[in-house]
Amino acid sequence: MRYMPQTEADIAAMLAVTGKHHLDDLIAHVPANLRKTAAINLDPGRTEEALTVEISSLAACNAGASSYTSFLGAGYYRHFIPAAVRAVTARAEFATSYTPYQAEASQGTTQAIFEFQTLIAQLTGLEVANAGMYDGASAAAEAVLMARRLLPKRSVVALSRAVWPDYRATIRTYLSALDGIEIVEVPFDDKTGATDIGALSKIAGDRLLCTVAGYPNAFGVIEPLGTISDITRRAGAITISVTAEGLALGLLRAPGELGVDIAVGEGQSFGLPLQFGGPGLGFMAGRMAHIRQMPGRLIGQTRDRDGRRAFTLTLATREQHIRRERATSNICTNHSLCALAATVYLSLMGRHGLRELAERNVELAHQAAATLESAGIHRRFSGPFFNEFVVNVQNGTAAIDAAERRQILAGVALNHDYPELKDAIAVAVTEMNHPEEFPRLAAALAEAAR
């Protein structure tokens, strides 16, 4: 087999050293009943050519990837990926290395991750970011757990209903094993689509542990994060912002600037392919004062013996391999290579490019909303939006089907996760959409609505 270098002569020589005659002599101590039934009933191995043909034929059965004009978002966004990103992440020195436990042999990974931490801290306007989350949803759950460690006596999690359904479900799963935690869902304002501030104020008492709000939220609406964090802070609790469209942070005011204590989100927009939803990139930033309760990997700057600047994993006493059952998190392997992709992407975009791209997304999304509006398809919510917005279309799911017949994926129907939004469709517009597509989308949806 092409991945295994041992020749028959090698095997014979190595067996001789171990004092065995056959390979199976090496496993003779494994109980016989287990060995007898261990054969793996799968096809024989394929040549590289054959496996390429077979897997390519599966890839070709995903028409949704290529032949449709797409307005799908709902937590994962279509963005252009500069070739330089893959040119770096494909480097075997990065791709085939392990977690950088041996700092002297890992300065590439550790320095890049240090740069990643810096970029995320800058984007979120917070003091420190980690480098060890899986995706946005699990990062949000880890943020709530972190808040709980910071305020162990408090029990109420105010979870905005306008946070993505997947994220809310993940938070519920992660908290399901903790006793004494109560998740209170904060409704959204039916008009603006933002978290209902009045409702949050009522929840914000001395039992409030944290508030979790989207930024932008699941309806694309830019939440009044400053007001939310004010209310939360006055109750002595922790504000957690959740951003699925990381690009928005290139233009919107930084969560840290608005009083947020822990900013988490999904970095898929930063140079990662859609890949049917994974691997993405969770990020988390917070305050230096909370660092001991932060989960996940951290890289710190230090010196080598000769006084040169060097980087290494640090504050590992928070982590599972040292602290075991008292660790802040069980996280080990995370999404490091995705963090590298984001680092390259953000470095390429740079100080002005990221903002310009974010602005371009806003412009296109608003142009699309205006085109739909003039075709009689109205926005469901009035709150300000970034690059995704919700429209009301009569017979929403039928309209999506009708658009699909015109080779358009019009958006994500919200009725499944929000029964109260029966005919609502979330439409995402990015730089990958061309303005010429907007009238086609409007026509398709308008026709179905008639």
Added chain:
Amino acid sequence: MTAASKSPIIEIKQAPAESSRQSAQSVPLIFEHSSTGRHGVDIAVHTGSGARGADILGAELCRADLPEFPELSEPDVLRHFLRLSQLNFGQALQFYPLGSCTMKYNPVVNDEMAALPGFARLHPATPAHLAQGALELIARMEAALAEITGMDSVSLHPAAGAQGELTGLLMIRAYHRKAGAARHKVIIPDTAHGTNPASCTHAGFEVVVAKSNRRGFLDANEIRHLVDEDVAAMMVTNPNTMGVFEPEIQEIAAILHERGALLYIDGANMNALLGVAKPGHMGADIVQLNLHKTFSTPHGGGGPGAGPVAVKKPLEPFLPMPRLMRTEAGYAFDEDRPDSIGRLRSFHGNFGMVVRGYAYILALGGDGLAMASRLAILGANYIRKRLEGHFPSATSEPSMHECVLSHDLEKLAHISTLEIAKRLLDFGIHPPTIYFPLVVPGALMIEPTETESRETLDRFIETMDRIYSEALSDPERIRNAPQSTPVSRVDEVEAARRPILRWTRSKI
């Protein structure tokens, strides 16, 4: 203005230094070679109504600037990261016998398969009927992993091994609750990876530690004493982190089941078991796998991987959402699963890693997988035997795919395992896992994998022997290692004492 009318003044503060080997290897931070006005992408100009995004949203919603973000051209960015890459060891370039991490060859065709546009550009919210190829691949991968492990159902949802552990433990909790029992303890051997106890805590369980015996494995009698009505499950890594197959695993399973507890097998060391013994046949109720170990997906400097969970039928209702199902119209996701523990992440799992793992399974086939485990076991035993003079095995039991060795250099020459590890770097070899399992003082845990040639193993063995002799003849040399890496010994204590976790513009 012409060049003649005003020639640029270039101030040279310092003549460029001749690059020594070390300084040539150090790379400034990306922020430090930023230059105002440069950019690495060109953003298309606005063609719409004319209003700028910041004006549309209004100043109140927008940030002023990202003043400390880097400003570099595309070639600058590329050179920066390619130079950084050269400071790393990687499995593709160096022997990387990191125990329990299974640093086997990561076939490059797998990356190519995951990057096929039909997969890479597939949005996770794509209607199922337009993503049937991806769903079929998921279904085939689930079936293949069920066959390999001898289990009934598989979920590819978890993002990594530790998330797979959490998934399994939450399922165990849900299973007992459904039966009306609030069992709150989980037994874990003293040789377990740190993720096991950490996952238990996060799943709301109290950890009970089981001691392995002097021969390095679990004693069924010891377990019998530990199991009571409060024990929900036992987590066992098999082979364990001593590299030893747990000979009494079937008795242990029977004891647990007799008392209503479940057996969770951590498949971190599955690379020893392919076609050798199926966890399902050992009595496992839940097994978690690491696609980034046994199934060859790249480790990426710490992920992404994938941590599928495989279960027996009684646990199937509790698997995380979403579950793939086959309908008359093709594959779709089943949303109606009242007993499911729910989601642990967004969407359908780390699909990109699933494609890679599936490509690997196709490449090897059933027989190839069985051969992979046998050759991995051969390599570990070969190293163990040839090093036994200076680095004796920590157990007298036969080794599976990895061996745990100890040494007397601490006593003879005050040379620690860490120093041995650092010296290996000078020979272009990544060190084994060290000081683990915790039950072996100064342990060296070596997992060569099946994709390394005999010549590579021989070179490693000769290097280890040479370091042993050197420790006795020239211990200073070892204490000063590594000398050939881009930086010398890194001060980890200092890093933790005064944490510097980000770059900031220094005030001049």
